[in-house]
Amino acid sequence: MNVIISLLAVIVLGVIAYVGVEGAGLRVLFGVIIPYAAVLTFFVGMVYRVIDWAKSPVPFRIPTTAGQEKSMPWIKPQPIENPSTRGGAIVRMILEVALFRSLFRNMKLDFRQGPKVRYSSEKFLWLFAILFHYSFLVTLLRHLRFFTDPIPAWVVGLESIDSMFKVEVMTPVIEIGLPALLLSGLVLGGMATLLLVRRLWIPQVRYISLPADYFPLWLIIGIAITGILMRYVIRVDVVGIKELTMGLATLSPALPDGVSGWFFVHLFLVSVLFAYFPFSKLTHMAGVFLSPTRNLVNNSRAVRHVNPWMTEPVKYHTYAAYEDDFRELMVEAGLPVDKELEPEDESADDKGEKE
Amino acid sequence: MATKLSADVLGNIDHKPPKQGWMDTKPEFLPGTYLYPVNPESLKAIGAPGAREWNPTESDWKLPADWQGTIKAGIKDRLNRFRSFKLFMDICVRCGACADKCHFFIGTGDPKNMPVLRAELLRSVYRQDFTALGKVFKKMAGGRPLTEEVIKEWFYYFFQCTECRRCSLFCPYGIDTAEITIIARELLNLIGCQIDWIGTPVANCNRTGNHLGLQPHTYKENVEYLLDDIEEYAGVRIEPSFNRKGAEILFVTPSGDVFAEPGIFTFMGYLMLFEHIGLDYTWSTYASEGGNFGFFTSHETMRKLNRKMYAEAERLGVKWILGGECGHMWRVVNQYMDTLNGPATFLEKPKSPITGTVFDNAASTKMVHITEFTADLIKNNKLKLDPSRNDHLKVTFHDSCNVARGMGMFEEPRYVLQNVCNNFYEMPPQTTREQTFCCGSGSGLNAGEYLEMRLRGGLPRANAVKAVHEEHGVNMLSCVCAIDRAVFPALMDFWVPGVAVAGVSELVANALVMDGENEREYNLRGEEIPTAGDDDAGEEE
Numbered sequence A: 001m002n003v004i005i006s007l008l009a010v011i012v013l014g015v016i017a018y019v020g021v022e023g024a025g026l027r028v029l030f031g032v033i034i035p036y037a038a039v040l041t042f043f044v045g046m047v048y049r050v051i052d053w054a055k056s057p058v059p060f061r062i063p064t065t066a067g068q069e070k071s072m073p074w075i076k077p078q079p080i081e082n083p084s085t086r087g088g089a090i091v092r093m094i095l096e097v098a099l100f101r102s103l104f105r106n107m108k109l110d111f112r113q114g115p116k117v118r119y120s121s122e123k124f125l126w127l128f129a130i131l132f133h134y135s136f137l138v139t140l141l142r143h144l145r146f147f148t149d150p151i152p153a154w155v156v157g158l159e160s161i162d163s164m165f166k167v168e169v170m171t172p173v174i175e176i177g178l179p180a181l182l183l184s185g186l187v188l189g190g191m192a193t194l195l196l197v198r199r200l201w202i203p204q205v206r207y208i209s210l211p212a213d214y215f216p217l218w219l220i221i222g223i224a225i226t227g228i229l230m231r232y233v234i235r236v237d238v239v240g241i242k243e244l245t246m247g248l249a250t251l252s253p254a255l256p257d258g259v260s261g262w263f264f265v266h267l268f269l270v271s272v273l274f275a276y277f278p279f280s281k282l283t284h285m286a287g288v289f290l291s292p293t294r295n296l297v298n299n300s301r302a303v304r305h306v307n308p309w310m311t312e313p314v315k316y317h318t319y320a321a322y323e324d325d326f327r328e329l330m331v332e333a334g335l336p337v338d339k340e341l342e343p344e345d346e347s348a349d350d351k352g353e354k355e
Numbered sequence B: 001m002a003t004k005l006s007a008d009v010l011g012n013i014d015h016k017p018p019k020q021g022w023m024d025t026k027p028e029f030l031p032g033t034y035l036y037p038v039n040p041e042s043l044k045a046i047g048a049p050g051a052r053e054w055n056p057t058e059s060d061w062k063l064p065a066d067w068q069g070t071i072k073a074g075i076k077d078r079l080n081r082f083r084s085f086k087l088f089m090d091i092c093v094r095c096g097a098c099a100d101k102c103h104f105f106i107g108t109g110d111p112k113n114m115p116v117l118r119a120e121l122l123r124s125v126y127r128q129d130f131t132a133l134g135k136v137f138k139k140m141a142g143g144r145p146l147t148e149e150v151i152k153e154w155f156y157y158f159f160q161c162t163e164c165r166r167c168s169l170f171c172p173y174g175i176d177t178a179e180i181t182i183i184a185r186e187l188l189n190l191i192g193c194q195i196d197w198i199g200t201p202v203a204n205c206n207r208t209g210n211h212l213g214l215q216p217h218t219y220k221e222n223v224e225y226l227l228d229d230i231e232e233y234a235g236v237r238i239e240p241s242f243n244r245k246g247a248e249i250l251f252v253t254p255s256g257d258v259f260a261e262p263g264i265f266t267f268m269g270y271l272m273l274f275e276h277i278g279l280d281y282t283w284s285t286y287a288s289e290g291g292n293f294g295f296f297t298s299h300e301t302m303r304k305l306n307r308k309m310y311a312e313a314e315r316l317g318v319k320w321i322l323g324g325e326c327g328h329m330w331r332v333v334n335q336y337m338d339t340l341n342g343p344a345t346f347l348e349k350p351k352s353p354i355t356g357t358v359f360d361n362a363a364s365t366k367m368v369h370i371t372e373f374t375a376d377l378i379k380n381n382k383l384k385l386d387p388s389r390n391d392h393l394k395v396t397f398h399d400s401c402n403v404a405r406g407m408g409m410f411e412e413p414r415y416v417l418q419n420v421c422n423n424f425y426e427m428p429p430q431t432t433r434e435q436t437f438c439c440g441s442g443s444g445l446n447a448g449e450y451l452e453m454r455l456r457g458g459l460p461r462a463n464a465v466k467a468v469h470e471e472h473g474v475n476m477l478s479c480v481c482a483i484d485r486a487v488f489p490a491l492m493d494f495w496v497p498g499v500a501v502a503g504v505s506e507l508v509a510n511a512l513v514m515d516g517e518n519e520r521e522y523n524l525r526g527e528e529i530p531t532a533g534d535d536d537a538g539e540e541e
């Protein structure tokens, strides 16, 4: 159900853009205003999110320790899984962000009635996720060719590496001589689809999935499909598009005629994705850097850390109050006391709580 | 209830979620699967809100007036105080990597025991009331209103999480459902929805120093019984001191070690070890609980109970504190103590008086773990050990969750074990060290009325023990956690009969060759030690 609602939402968005441009001629809206608004929303929104998180303090050191702590010199510590220095924590974060270290550890439950439980390594999610994210990055960077003039050498280089593994598609629809399908785009679309299939395939994952989980996947699939279509199937005016994107990039928007409505669908879906980012789970992109279980150093026994809001002295049950409660019993049992037993009818009005 | 359970019944677990969506599924408060509500007197004793008589199986929970306002204000307050909470509310992508990592999910098949869904129970309320998309799109954005049904569900499932952090290890963003559980329990605590096995020990620890509420003389008497036992089995009379000013070291251990089997054998182990090396230390009856049940109610209560350890160290004028074998006590000491109640400037950086080793890793808290301390003694050849006395045991080691994923002590206990016993076997790798499975009863869930759930939650751990029991004949499960010692015997009896449970210090003491001791014929449990001459020594189950 959730998966269909999200698909419909993306289709509706696509139709809105197509009709808006081809039918109502709202080229300025879809070609200029919305893209600018989306990019602005993205940057302002993400900065706001990060500041908002950062405003909440990290009162306690709570790294998840995934290896031996630093203790005595003859015990080999695991400085990355259980960092005792800032450097170790940084390496841990780099491995986390660049290689998805924690996800790589993933295990699968194999439950047999009896009961017998086994666990086996499960790397599919890691593989799908890492390919997805890297192809996303490459695709994004590759698109800089539309926003730069001259195109930086590294973008050209990236693209040529990307097309080194080009996939030649030869079907009657596709004319010979067209540029080869770039691997990154294909992988991006493919991995988004696999992530979607995985979400539907595994009953537990399907059970926890919200429309908010399917929506971005459909959106990205939609973006990949329109992108691929434009490159190979539908004739689009590449020169016109470059003129438009360069206009956006140089803040002097120009709207050449003849750019196909399909391009606007592509652009609109990208805009929606950008604008949706800061409001959704997609903020994990920035949030992962702030995760206190991963980016902290485990040295809280060695170095004191201060909690900014727990500064008032604590009220606790003092020893004096304890002794008042049990003095007689303690003396009888031969336990030392601070205040000797006094003659009867001693009035102790101590409340028992001390600052 | 326990008698009605059978391995077959519990083994018939289905991990497929129901057809109906989770927001429409309500928990059933069946005996054995929920915990008794707190005695109102215990809440009053420490000034906690919401004290009242109520019963989870009845439809009216008698929630205090404006409980919704209280909960929402509580959420807001905590979003501003804990980055972990705010971040973990926002960035979960529901990838499900954590889903099958929770022992309660494995043992019940209940989808709400998937860590991600456990967090969603709270996150859905957060979304509806605290996020832009949720305010607009409500259910479409995964939001739902805060109703009494939600509170009931929270009570059921947030006391079905042992805060073991196993899920956190596997989450790509380090989302720690234990953190979310900690906050959720704080929220429940604001409206008096606490369980008795936490609320009453908290009140007891506050007043008497230990969770059972035993008074100082009883504490001392109990220790004396144990001294008699040591004399009987080892032939050495030990005279420890209590509340003694001027001792060099204060020793604090969970009070469970003083009162119940098999914890008491561990306690005897500490006493013998200290006697053997001539340590100048004292016990305190006032700070006689290392375990901090406040950790399971709120950060403030944790702090209040934790404070007593430093207060007592200061009053007695000791140099530093040595801590016994306990799981959550060490999570609190490692992650919170110095921040909560430091700086402990009245103490000195810990230095072993026997080996001269300076514990730099404890420079600020001034607190050393007994297993670190013992490992250092062995490394420096300060103990006379005869590991063959443990030859009839085939030992495996359970990394307790708190010490593993909340601290990172893995090698010290293994080093100690390998020096005090000759037969040591590791459980399968996906179930030990940082991937260790919880005992299923941690974080205050070790109540008798909860046995079915505890057996379910303990299934993954027991299954791993069973593997080494069948393969190597392992008959002793060792650990460095008092809750483990308290709950494993029932878990083993049910899932892996023939496996006993011991703290590491008990095995140390069995191997210890003390001055003036007798020919050891009995171990600390009063069981005859099979001698090397016996044919089936080492074969016995």
Ligand code: SF4
Residues within 6 Å of the ligand: B091, B092, B093, B094, B095, B096, B097, B098, B099, B115, B116, B170, B171, B172, B173, B174, B175
């Ligand atoms: S592993 Fe982390 S991100 Fe994935 S569902 Fe669990 S908590 Fe969410």
Ligand code: SF4
Residues within 6 Å of the ligand: B101, B102, B103, B104, B113, B114, B115, B118, B160, B161, B162, B163, B164, B165, B166, B167, B168, B177, B178, B181, B438
């Ligand atoms: S902390 Fe442990 S008990 Fe709680 S959800 Fe995670 S794995 Fe389950």
